[in-house]
Amino acid sequence: MLIKQTFFIVMLVSILSYIFFMPHIHRAPPKHSANKDTPSPSTVTIMNATDPQVTLALPAHTPDSLQIIHALILTKHPERACTDPAVDAYTIHFPSPQLSSPDNPAWIRRLSPRKLVWGMLFDCEELMLEIKLNEVGHLIDHFIIVEGRYSLQNKPRAQCFPRISSSNQQIARWLQKIVYVYDEAPIPSFHYWEAEVYYRDQIGVQGLRRLSSIQHDDLMIVSDVDELLTDRFLYSLKWFDGYPTLIEVKLLWSYYSFYWVNPNLWTTKLIVSMKELDTLADNKTNAVRFNLLGGQHVWRPTEVVGWHCSWCMPTEQFLSKMQNFAHTELNTLEHHDLPYLERMRDHGLWFADQQANACIQTRLQYPNYVSTSMSNFSQIAML
Numbered sequence: 001m002l003i004k005q006t007f008f009i010v011m012l013v014s015i016l017s018y019i020f021f022m023p024h025i026h027r028a029p030p031k032h033s034a035n036k037d038t039p040s041p042s043t044v045t046i047m048n049a050t051d052p053q054v055t056l057a058l059p060a061h062t063p064d065s066l067q068i069i070h071a072l073i074l075t076k077h078p079e080r081a082c083t084d085p086a087v088d089a090y091t092i093h094f095p096s097p098q099l100s101s102p103d104n105p106a107w108i109r110r111l112s113p114r115k116l117v118w119g120m121l122f123d124c125e126e127l128m129l130e131i132k133l134n135e136v137g138h139l140i141d142h143f144i145i146v147e148g149r150y151s152l153q154n155k156p157r158a159q160c161f162p163r164i165s166s167s168n169q170q171i172a173r174w175l176q177k178i179v180y181v182y183d184e185a186p187i188p189s190f191h192y193w194e195a196e197v198y199y200r201d202q203i204g205v206q207g208l209r210r211l212s213s214i215q216h217d218d219l220m221i222v223s224d225v226d227e228l229l230t231d232r233f234l235y236s237l238k239w240f241d242g243y244p245t246l247i248e249v250k251l252l253w254s255y256y257s258f259y260w261v262n263p264n265l266w267t268t269k270l271i272v273s274m275k276e277l278d279t280l281a282d283n284k285t286n287a288v289r290f291n292l293l294g295g296q297h298v299w300r301p302t303e304v305v306g307w308h309c310s311w312c313m314p315t316e317q318f319l320s321k322m323q324n325f326a327h328t329e330l331n332t333l334e335h336h337d338l339p340y341l342e343r344m345r346d347h348g349l350w351f352a353d354q355q356a357n358a359c360i361q362t363r364l365q366y367p368n369y370v371s372t373s374m375s376n377f378s379q380i381a382m383l
Contacts, residue, residue, distance in 0.1 A: 082359035088359075096236075097240045114217055116238055117211065125225040132228050135228060141177070147182050149183065152325050217241075221270055222288040228309070233301075237271070245299075252265065252266070252308070257309070
């Protein structure tokens with residue numbers, strides 16, 4: 001079986017290389033070479049499975065590149081194709097407001113757009129922050145990023161947003177829209193979730209205070225960095241009325257990368273109006289995630305309106321995440337073994353239980369910014 005699979009991989013890569021990419025095949029320089037050339041941002045570089053020295057350079061902006069990457073992923077993991085038709089049919093989509101269905105409210109076009117404010121906690125998730133800012137930054141009026149002196153396990157941690165924002169130009173270009181809150185206070189009465197509740201509340205308690213001209217009908221989005229909404233859904237929220245403003249959404253849930261899709265959609269409470277946040281929760285934004293401020297009139301779109309890409313970061317960053325996030329039960333010696341984590345990731349096995357908890361759909365559904373910049377996101381978009 002292994003010989004047959006290896007032969008199939010060699011043949012597939014060889015055929016694709018010959019037909020499509022022979023003019024672009026280049027041999028990577030040895031590690032000690034002084035050649036500092038890097039692939040053009042307009043190309044995607046794929047490692048040949050049989051010869052790591054040979055790479056394939058292909059255009060990053062064409063549907064063919066996604067199809068070929070998808071073929072290579074399925075070649076490596078043929079047994080992991082989604083067999084449940086319902087899971088394979090999950091589609092990230094939101095209809096135009098003019099095409100409302102009975103499941104959606106009656107949309108009314110606004111004369112001027114409402115403001116959208118997106119608040120999140122930050123624990124050095126550089127890749128997902130870059131993707132979020134560049135995918136939807138043109139529609140979001142303000143981002144509020146909260147970072148604390150203490151981790152969600154109530155231990156001292158290193159501050160990282162100033163360093164990351166100064167070194168990553170694709171993050172730095174959005175600084176005029178970012179309100180950055182660095183909280184140094186001790187966590188009050190810590191037992192388990194108290195740090196996460198405290199820091200998430202600071203999105204509203206500290207962050208919103210720094211914004212001017214916020215109106216009651218503007219919207220507050222409260223999420224983690226790795227949760228992303230589509231630009232079409234955000235455009236509809238920004239430019240239309242006619243829907244309840246307590247909103248719970250469904251997201252395509254994946255782990256390690258955008259192609260390992262969880263059979264369960266990620267359902268999360270995410271959006272409220274500024275008036276509701278002020279009057280029902282005194283701007284304590286954790287209540288949005290907890291129970292949508294206890295409100296009864298909630299809109300739950302039937303469509304899948306974005307992504308939840310969990311643990312979508314370089315594998316070595318898993319170590320710091322496990323030291324910092326609230327799930328202390330996962331912070332074990334085995335889970336700090338980098339070769340073990342790399343092996344779990346390579347085979348698409350969830351590191352906590354070593355189970356194949358995800359499958360690969362018959363097409364890739366990536367954010368636009370990732371699709372057009374895949375050479376920058378190879379670890380979460382390709383093999």
